[in-house]
Amino acid sequence: MHVDAQPPRPHRLGLEAYRGLLSGACGAEAVDALRAAERSWRLLLLRALVDAADGVPTAPLPPLADGWRLLTRAWEADAEPVERLLLYPTVGTWAAYALRRVRGSVTGESPLWVELGQLHAVAASAAVLAGLDFRTTVPVRDGWVVLPMLGGAEVPPAEGRWGSAQVSAEAGAVLVDKVRRGGPGWYPLRELSGDGCTAVLDDLDPYRGLRAPQPPQPLDTADRYAALFTEAWRLLAHDDPETARAAAKGLSSVVPQPRAEPYRPHSASSGDAFGAVVASEPDDAEQFASTLVHEFQHNKLGAFMHLFTLYRDGGTERFYAPWRDDPRPLGGLLQGVYAFFGVTRFYRRRPTPLGAFEYALWRAQTLRALHGIRDVDRLTDLGRELIDELTARLTAWQDEPVDPQALDAARYAAADHYASWRAHHVEADADGVTRAAEAYEEGRVPLVPPRHADVIVPGKPRRGLDTRAVLLRRLLVDPEALRALRSAPGAVVEGARPEDVALVTGDTGWARQRFEARVVEEGTPEAWVGLGLALRAERHPAAHVLLTRPEFVMAVHAERGGGSVDPVRLVSSFRPGPDSSAPGRYSGSGSM
Numbered sequence: 215m216h217v218d219a220q221p222p223r224p225h226r227l228g229l230e231a232y233r234g235l236l237s238g239a240c241g242a243e244a245v246d247a248l249r250a251a252e253r254s255w256r257l258l259l260l261r262a263l264v265d266a267a268d269g270v271p272t273a274p275l276p277p278l279a280d281g282w283r284l285l286t287r288a289w290e291a292d293a294e295p296v297e298r299l300l301l302y303p304t305v306g307t308w309a310a311y312a313l314r315r316v317r318g319s320v321t322g323e324s325p326l327w328v329e330l331g332q333l334h335a336v337a338a339s340a341a342v343l344a345g346l347d348f349r350t351t352v353p354v355r356d357g358w359v360v361l362p363m364l365g366g367a368e369v370p371p372a373e374g375r376w377g378s379a380q381v382s383a384e385a386g387a388v389l390v391d392k393v394r395r396g397g398p399g400w401y402p403l404r405e406l407s408g409d410g411c412t413a414v415l416d417d418l419d420p421y422r423g424l425r426a427p428q429p430p431q432p433l434d435t436a437d438r439y440a441a442l443f444t445e446a447w448r449l450l451a452h453d454d455p456e457t458a459r460a461a462a463k464g465l466s467s468v469v470p471q472p473r474a475e476p477y478r479p480h481s482a483s484s485g486d487a488f489g490a491v492v493a494s495e496p497d498d499a500e501q502f503a504s505t506l507v508h509e510f511q512h513n514k515l516g517a518f519m520h521l522f523t524l525y526r527d528g529g530t531e532r533f534y535a536p537w538r539d540d541p542r543p544l545g546g547l548l549q550g551v552y553a554f555f556g557v558t559r560f561y562r563r564r565p566t567p568l569g570a571f572e573y574a575l576w577r578a579q580t581l582r583a584l585h586g587i588r589d590v591d592r593l594t595d596l597g598r599e600l601i602d603e604l605t606a607r608l609t610a611w612q613d614e615p616v617d618p619q620a621l622d623a624a625r626y627a628a629a630d631h632y633a634s635w636r637a638h639h640v641e642a643d644a645d646g647v648t649r650a651a652e653a654y655e656e657g658r659v660p661l662v663p664p665r666h667a668d669v670i671v672p673g674k675p676r677r678g679l680d681t682r683a684v685l686l687r688r689l690l691v692d693p694e695a696l697r698a699l700r701s702a703p704g705a706v707v708e709g710a711r712p713e714d715v716a717l718v719t720g721d722t723g724w725a726r727q728r729f730e731a732r733v734v735e736e737g738t739p740e741a742w743v744g745l746g747l748a749l750r751a752e753r754h755p756a757a758h759v760l761l762t763r764p765e766f767v768m769a770v771h772a773e774r775g776g777g778s779v780d781p782v783r784l785v786s787s788f789r790p791g792p793d794s795s796a797p798g799r800y801s802g803s804g805s806m
Contacts, residue, residue, distance in 0.1 A: 225251040237603045238555040245463040248517040252488045281333040288340035295343035302363045303490030308421040310486040328353045338381045349382040356429040365402040366418045367393035408447020411462035422469045424484040445499035453563040477687045483509040485516035511556035524597035536579035554580040567690045570617045574624035581608040627683040633761040637739035638673035642769035651773040677709025722751040734777040756785040
């Protein structure tokens with residue numbers, strides 16, 4: 215059974231495409247090369263699944279060989295639409311998930327025959343696209359039959375969540391159980407279109423969510439998504455036509471998710487699903503365009519890593535990721551810096567107040583993350599080349615002029631996130647803490663010890679580390695509305711407190727009093743970092759130590775009895791030791 219009758223051949227990237235991908239930006243030619251490689255990857259995955267499932271019972275569905283034959287027949291009849299189907303993101307997600315189920319590396323609620331039987335749904339879609347007459351049986355999941363890339367129909371199961379239904383076509387008329395495609399009861403996938411780009415809004419396919427299968431959820435805001443997509447693509451095509459042309463070659467589907475809190479969009483992608491972007495309903499077109507760029511960067515690097523090795527497996531170290539609340543492994547951080555390079559490049563061309571803030575923030579934070587991994591032993595030569603290319607581009611952007619208010623807000627947000635991350639996840643050196651506590655008690659000057667390799671002990675932040683950054687975004691867009699939130703900010707920005715609003719709106723004195731009181735009462739990382747930011751706003755010399763080594767200050771304060779010790783007096787007594795706040799593996803360059 216061969217879908218592709220052509221002899222195998224190696225995949226090659228032209229030098230220009232290769233250099234473009236390493237630099238974080240590439241043209242349409244490079245994306246074409248990645249798509250060709252992903253096609254081979256996808257066929258290998260399908261072949262591996264069929265081989266691994268040999269002998270696995272598929273009743274009440276036909277044998278997998280029947281589905282493979284129908285798929286082959288469709289490809290032979292009209293290869294072009296079947297090729298598009300084979301590269302459709304949910305086909306990859308399904309095949310990867312089903313293979314893991316067969317091999318036992320994951321478990322799931324559904325019977326295995328339901329997962330394997332999705333091959334028949336893929337084959338049915340292929341046959342419809344090729345214009346064949348056929349009849350087959352496909353799985354019913356949660357009362358739905360979904361044909362990948364086409365749409366779905368509600369088909370009540372005989373009993374329970376799982377069942378089977380017939381799909382047939384004759385003279386162009388397609389029936390799913392008793393529902394005619396295009397008639398009542400049929401749910402087509404909505405098309406999204408922009409300037410030179412067409413994708414589908416997939417709210418039906420059970421494998422659209424990139425991980426475990428999920429029921430279809432027909433969207434009632436599809437018109438808004440479609441309008442925002444058109445406007446987002448217009449912005450992207452106007453500001454960065456090269457990126458728009460490249461992304462248009464690879465983007466296949468957008469998977470909608472419920473709307474998140476403003477300025478906190480959620481999005482995702484997967485190496486199994488090239489061309490898919492999972493995205494919460496965006497606030498506006500600019501945010502949507504940024505999300506599309508962000509996730510397509512992940513798509514590109516994932517496909518690139520199917521061809522080339524950027525790092526060697528085996529390490530357990532974790533790193534600072536300025537866009538996450540948690541420490542990240544090397545592979546995750548490489549994906550992050552590549553994605554946020556794209557975000558930085560996008561906002562570099564956006565002249566809005568919020569665009570200037572995002573550009574200033576991410577050019578600095580992405581460079582900081584790159585500095586944190588540049589000396590990691592597990593990087594291959596190609597991985598180092600990637601880091602060097604991104605570093606060179608971002609370094610050249612650091613001194614570009616940015617609106618002063620946006621620049622100050624970005625520096626504030628960067629200092630806040632870094633200090634909050636350290637306060638939650640970095641363990642202070644116990645001997646250094648003891649020495650500093652004893653020196654303070656004896657009236658001597660406590661030294662902040664040098665920082666070499668930080669010891670990471672992941673904590674559990676009680677709120678998002680971006681909470682004050684969200685407030686800053688609101689301040690830039692609508693300052694009066696933010697000031698009105700001071701009495702109950704948590705109702706609008708999850709995790710925010712009145713002193714956070716006071717801090718970002720300039721009422722530093724009151725904010726400092728509240729943070730000092732909270733340090734004495736509860737000693738939480740949020741309170742300590744808030745105090746450091748208030749001191750920073752007052753240009754207090756103690757702010758630097760508190761915002762670069764908060765874990766050490768907190769540990770010494772606790773050692774000396776916690777609430778009985780004046781926190782500002784304590785932190786003011788510290789003297790940095792040699793290299794005590796120099797960039798380390800988990801930090802990078804400073805931003806204060």
